Amino acid sequence: MNIDLLAAPEQSFVRRLGGTQEAWIALAIVALGIAVSLVSPKFATSGNLLNVLQNACFIGIMALGMTPVIVSGGIDISVGSILGLCGITLGILLVAGWPLPIAIPAVLALGALCGTFNGAIIAYLKLPPFVVTLATLSMGRSLALVVSQNTVFYDFGPWSAALLAIGGGKTLGLPNVIYALAAGILVLHFLLTMTRWGRYVFAVGGNEDAARLCGIPVELVKVSTYAFSGLMAAVTAVFLVGWLGAVTNAIGTGYELQVIAATVIGGASLVGGFGTAIGAAIGAVLVEVIRNSLLIAGVNPFWQGFFVGSFILGAVLLERIRSSRR
Numbered sequence: 526m527n528i529d530l531l532a533a534p535e536q537s538f539v540r541r542l543g544g545t546q547e548a549w550i551a552l553a554i555v556a557l558g559i560a561v562s563l564v565s566p567k568f569a570t571s572g573n574l575l576n577v578l579q580n581a582c583f584i585g586i587m588a589l590g591m592t593p594v595i596v597s598g599g600i601d602i603s604v605g606s607i608l609g610l611c612g613i614t615l616g617i618l619l620v621a622g623w624p625l626p627i628a629i630p631a632v633l634a635l636g637a638l639c640g641t642f643n644g645a646i647i648a649y650l651k652l653p654p655f656v657v658t659l660a661t662l663s664m665g666r667s668l669a670l671v672v673s674q675n676t677v678f679y680d681f682g683p684w685s686a687a688l689l690a691i692g693g694g695k696t697l698g699l700p701n702v703i704y705a706l707a708a709g710i711l712v713l714h715f716l717l718t719m720t721r722w723g724r725y726v727f728a729v730g731g732n733e734d735a736a737r738l739c740g741i742p743v744e745l746v747k748v749s750t751y752a753f754s755g756l757m758a759a760v761t762a763v764f765l766v767g768w769l770g771a772v773t774n775a776i777g778t779g780y781e782l783q784v785i786a787a788t789v790i791g792g793a794s795l796v797g798g799f800g801t802a803i804g805a806a807i808g809a810v811l812v813e814v815i816r817n818s819l820l821i822a823g824v825n826p827f828w829q830g831f832f833v834g835s836f837i838l839g840a841v842l843l844e845r846i847r848s849s850r851r
Contacts, residue, residue, distance in 0.1 A: 546792035546843060547804045553836075554811050561818040568821045575700070577817045578810070582702040583761050583768075585809035587780065588787040589709045590640075590757025592805045593717070593750040594654075595788055598730045598797030599647060601751060603658040604758045604784055606665025607639045608777035611762035613669045616678030616772045625684040633759045639665065640755020644748035662781065669774040679771035692767015702764045706806060709757070713802035726750060730797030786833050787812050790840045811836065 562569040587604055594601045611632045618628040639661070646657050681688050694701050717723035725746045728736040737743045758777075766772045791808030793800030815832050819825075 550807050565821045579700045581810045581813035582706040584783050585706045585806045586761045587784040588805035588809050589713050590754035591784050591788045592800045593726050594754050595793040596730045596800040597726050597750045599654040601658045601754050602781045603662040605777040605780035606662045607755050607758040608762045610665045610669045611636045611759040612766045612772045612776045613673045619681040625687050636759025637752045637756040640751040644751030648744035648747040673774045677773050688767045692764045710802045
């Protein structure tokens with residue numbers, strides 16, 4: 526019984542990886558890119574494509590964190606607030622004279638702690654993930670206002686140059702955040718497919734009651750997925766603040782919707798049990814391509830949410846069709 530339960534989610538993952546949704550989304554990106562290029566050749570320029578990829582990486586890193594949460598059957602709409610709180614905290618610490626090599630680990634720990642707080646309430650108090658993370662979304666924004674006193678931080682002291690180099694710098698001609706996303710994909714792919722933790726995450730999302738009967742520590746698994754989500758939001762905060770060169774308490778506002786959209790479009794099932802690292806990254810690229818395409822084509826940017834929502838509905842419908850055939 527134990528072997529079957531733990532093997533089934535991974536086998537489903539392998540079938541999906543070689544199979545379909547990620548490939549269909551990649552084709553959609555190419556098709557959309559070609560269509561927009563015909564309308565406006567500016568889209569296909571190297572500078573714009575690099576800009577699209579760089580912007581997608583911020584959502585992509587957070588989507589990597591969201592993937593285990595959704596795979597395990599949960600959802601986290603507080604990631605934008607966690608990013609904002611971590612970004613503000615990074616600015617405060619650097620202005621206070623903390624060295625960057627100490628401030629960054631402190632901010633990463635804060636993000637993981639925020640995620641752990643979400644997970645603990647959800648797992649041990651048995652409260653709905655949507656309600657809990659909706660509450661902590663509001664709490665996080667409020668804390669960011671309190672600790673920052675509505676101040677804009679744009680001078681990070683002697684470590685300003687180093688922070689800007691991390692978030693806005695390039696290595697071998699590519700923005701550093703692209704390497705961060707690539708590393709995140711490899712790490713999450715390894716965790717989900719090659720570790721006991723990954724098998725547990727799939728098992729909990731596939732059938733929580735059966736997982737508990739098999740001796741899987743369901744509560745700890747849930748807490749760990751939210752902690753991972755908070756950690757990845759903090760990682761994004763470091764790169765985003767370095768890229769922007771400033772931070773306000775509004776940073777990350779609305780990101781949670783884009784992150785969830787990227788994760789679901791990339792193939793993660795909202796009922797749990799399915800999801801891949803590469804799918805989350807591809808979904809993030811599609812979300813950014815939609816946004817950039819609308820701007821390049823001169824379409825009212827207010828249509829962005831409509832098109833992203835349409836792709837979400839399409840992704841969920843595709844998953845429903847695939848599930849009915851299994």
